[in-house]
Amino acid sequence: MIIRRGLLAATVTLACSAFGATAQAQDKIKIGAVLAVTGPASFLGDPNAKTLKIQVEDINKKGGVLGKPIELVLYDTGSDPTKAKQFAERLIQEDKVIAQVGGTTTAETMAMIPVFEEAKVPFISLGGAVVIIDPVKPFTFKTPHTDKMACEKIFEDLKKRGLTKIGMISGQDAFGKSMQGQCKGVAGKYGIEIVADETYGAADNDMTAQLTKIKTTAGVQAVVNPGFSQGPALVTRNYKQLGMTVPLYQSHGVASKQFIELAGDAAEGVRLPASALLVAEKLPDSDPQKSVVVAYKKFYEETTKSPVSTFGGHAFDGMNILIEAIKRANSTDPVKIRDELEKTKGFMGTAGVVNMSPTDHMGLDLTAFRMLEIKKGDWALLP
């Protein structure tokens, strides 16, 4: 008798809380964010998280979206793709988010895509590799430039300088591996010949062996280093240590002051493709991106008291693109939001102008990428 009553009470309580939960969900717009706030990719994930937090606070202060406040559901994966997948499932099943802006790295993103595709919930990724949106998946988008674009931008610059034979040294994380493959794929188009091809583990602490091999390969005129976080910083320092003088190119995976800090003065003269955000104030006033990037830079640096990085910019763009789509859809239905995401046109973000379509879930073109050079410990825009 008592047990029966107990069971009944329990069921009623559960049912009430379930009602309560759904009632609550309708008051807030829940957006998920699974990021690598700590761990090897914290280089990228920490600015991601900081940006989203201050951005959502700011939007809520100004009245929220469709009259409702946004609730940012943020999980830290510690840069572990397995955790990313677990959090993705939690976002869908427990938190019932209507969309996600997250997936700091390519590895974490690829782990989460199947979850979001199956649940038919839009996922705006902050990862770099082109494989995230090519082939196009119905609910997956991304804001950063692809590794393919990075290769093309670097090769464009090499061609301009009359350099054709390069050595590559690539990190074996998902992004580094992907960019290594992409560069090999587009090299022919730019008349580039890859005469040395070395790799290093993402957690390695010494790349002198690989660089020595590149150094002693005849004819190397420049070196390209796909990768992100501290790997490229170590490569750069080892580069200087070995007395290598041919031009060194990094990818946009190092587009943060932390790279310059870790690499020290070995970073002098290193070139990389990155968004105009890093050189915001140095842009000519006529540059169409200037007002957006300067505004974000000011916002981020004043609120968080840390230097701006493109990774925060990508998160900023992702959230803004999502908000615009929600407003246009005038609904919190994930499928409708996805449809509106695909109609994003002429959106000026920190990474460049975005024009999406059902076959293009990223929307950036090569003009969005600028070639930068590190001079005296700071970013300089190359003409």
Next chain:
Amino acid sequence: MSQFLQFLFSGLTEGAVYALVALGFTIIYNASDVVNFAQGEFVMLGGMVTFFANAAGLPLPLAALAAMLVTIAVGLALNKLAIGPARGASVVTLIIITIGASIFLKGVTQLVFDKRFHRFQAFSGDTPIRVLDATILPQSLWVLGGAGMIFLGLWLFFNRSITGKAMSAMAANRLAAELVGIHANRMMALAFGLSAAIGAIAGILITPITPTSVEVGTLLALKGFAAAMLGGMGSPAGAVTGGLIVGIVEKMSAGYLSTNYKDAVAFIIILATLFVLPTGLFGKAKVERV
């Protein structure tokens, strides 16, 4: 030739760090038969504390000193709080306790500091020195020199000082040592303190070359253990030799074979040692008189 020389240099530098870690293992093993897997964390603390002390305003030499003191304190605490109460337990249990301690130390360090990579400036600049066709960093010379001096100091300590000989006596037969008046507890504390100091110095010397972070200790401990096994667990000369061999073989295989399996080298060495020469290069077979 220049490739070989370059690999040799970086192998020697890395090997010197493994040698120091292996020496740390040796000291504690000699005093107690325990293999202290938290040894890697001593190296990590040396580097991390120096960085943060320096970043907080202390000049580098003072920061390094502070790091050494902190690490020694941690080593003594480890002995007092983790090993001490479990005295009497089997050696395997004690080893597992040190593994637990290493995980604990990693966790605390993460909370107190952060999970990022850090380095501080080299002691005498970053300009590489050309030797034939290869280059070596001034800091590498510091590492090799430091390791050499520590080894010399330890040799003198164990062979020429009463305290050192007392510790060796502890290793030979603990009961007998206690019976002749050697204070076992004090010897253990000394062993841990000394190991911690050596680990810290290794961390301080290597961080300008290889940035440190909370995670560096684990792999270092395993490789240092491989070095100690190769050289003969318990033999300081073996520890240094083993360390240098592991370092050089690692870099050579990374250079001439493939960089992907670099970390496997140390483990292959452990397996090879156990199969072929279990007591290591300098170790003596354990003989029990019946």
